[in-house]
Structures are given as structure tokens and as C-alpha cells.
């Protein structure tokens with residue numbers, strides 16, 4: 001379980017408070033979506049979970065432990081991160097991109113290769129694409145690889161920041177279906193950021209609506225649909 005307790009974040013070069021008194025609980029295995037307009041604090045919240053940025057005050061706990069007390073490298077290994085701009089390494093093949101995870105680097109060649117092939121199968125990319133370079137794949141295919149790379153170390157938590165917003169509608173639709181399938185299979189906690197309410201309602205079991213650094217509403221998909229408090 002991930003908990004935010006009275007979390008504030010103020011960037012030094014910005015007089016506005018990015019996050020104000022955020023209290024949140026994210027249960028294990030949830031598909032948790034943070035949705036809200038641009039600038040509402042979604043990315044800031046996500047980045048605080050894996051300590052890419054540090055809160056100004058308040059506490060963030062994972063399984064009851066303050067994240068500041070956790071070993072950063074170990075903690076990050078348990079978290080996959082998928083970015084909007086896919087960010088595959090352009091000079092590495094697809095297989096090399098997938099197996100770059102520090103954990104899998106300790107594995108034998110065979111084990112790494114098998115893991116890469118299994119993951120490609122899982123997301124419907126032909127195994128022969130393993131030898132290709134990222135530029136030889138479509139945008140949708142590259143983002144599938146971005147997702148598998150995040151899953152390669154078998155993380156407990158997968159963080160996704162607008163992963164599909166650069167894709168065309170058809171690829172976006174296919175990738176939404178894919179993450180729903182992966183979530184069902186893996187029973188991992190997925191935390192997904194989007195500015196698109198339709199995407200949030202399609203994917204999320206729990207939906208947190210953010211506005212101007214505050215939590216405007218939080219609830220299950222049904223609660224949000226049947227009791228919409230938000231103006232968003």
C-alpha cells in the first residue's frame with residue numbers, strides 16, 4: 001500500500017504550490033488513475049512516489065515505511081516507469097532495450113533472451129522484431145516495448161505518465177486494452193496519469209481527480225460516474 005500523508009510540494013523556482021495537503025491511499029493491485037487538467041499536479045505526484053522529486057513536507061509511505069528510509073536502488077527496481085515520450089535507447093536493439101534492467105543484467109544470456117521473447121509475445125510483437133532498432137517500429141509498437149521494459153524486472157508497482165497521449169486513436173485504443181489485460185494477469189499495482197477523463201474511466205478501478213494541486217474527488221469508477229462532483 002502507498003500512502004500520502006499531508007504532502008506538500010513547492011518547486012523552488014515557482015511561487016505557486018504544486019501540491020497542497022495531499023492525502024491518498026493506493027491499495028495493492030489497484031489500477032489507480034490520477035486524472036486532471038494540465039498543471040494540476042499529476043506528474044509531480046507520480047514522481048514523488050519513486051523519489052524522482054522530493055516533497056517539501058508530509059510523508060509518503062510504502063507498506064508503512066517512509067520511502068526516504070528505503071534503499072533507492074532497491075525501491076526503483078520494484079517500480080516500473082513508462083513515459084509519454086517513449087524514450088527507448090535509439091542505438092540499442094529492441095531486445096537490448098528490454099533487457100537493460102539492472103536486475104536482468106545479472107541473468108544469464110539465455111535467461112535474458114527468453115524473458116525478452118516472452119515479453120514480446122505477451123504484448124503481441126513478433127519475436128523477429130527483437131533485432132530491430134526502435135526507429136524501425138511504429139509509435140504504438142515502440143510504446144509496447146516501453147511497457148515491457150517497465151515490466152521486465154517484475155515490479156510491484158508500475159507508474160505510467162500519459163503513456164498513450166502521443167499515439168493515434170487506434171493505437172491508443174489497442175494499448176489501453178493491452179494494459180487492462182496486463183493488469184489482470186499480473187495483479188501488480190498500476191498508477192496511471194492522464195488528462196483524459198474517458199481514458200481514466202476506461203482504465204481505472206480507483207480514480208483520483210486532481211485540480212490545482214488538490215484532490216477534487218476520489219472514488220471507484222462507479223462512484224465517479226454516478227456522483228460526479230468534478231467540474232473537469
Ligand code: ADP
Nearest residue numbers: 011013014018037038039040041042043044045
Ligand atoms: P500535471 O502533471 O498535472 O500537468 P505537474 O505536476 O507537471 O502537473 O505540475 C504541477 C504544477 O507544478 C504546475 O503549476 C507546474 O507548472 C509546476 N511545476 C512542475 N514541474 C516544475 C518544475 N520543475 N519547476 C517549477 N514548477 C514546476
Ligand code: ADP
Nearest residue numbers: 129132134135136137138139140141142168171
Ligand atoms: P504507424 O502507422 O503505427 O506509425 P508505421 O506505418 O510506422 O505504423 O509502421 C507500420 C509497420 O511497418 C509496423 O509494423 C512497423 O514495425 C513497420 N515499420 C515501420 N518502419 C519500419 C522500418 N524503417 N523498417 C522496418 N519496418 C518498419
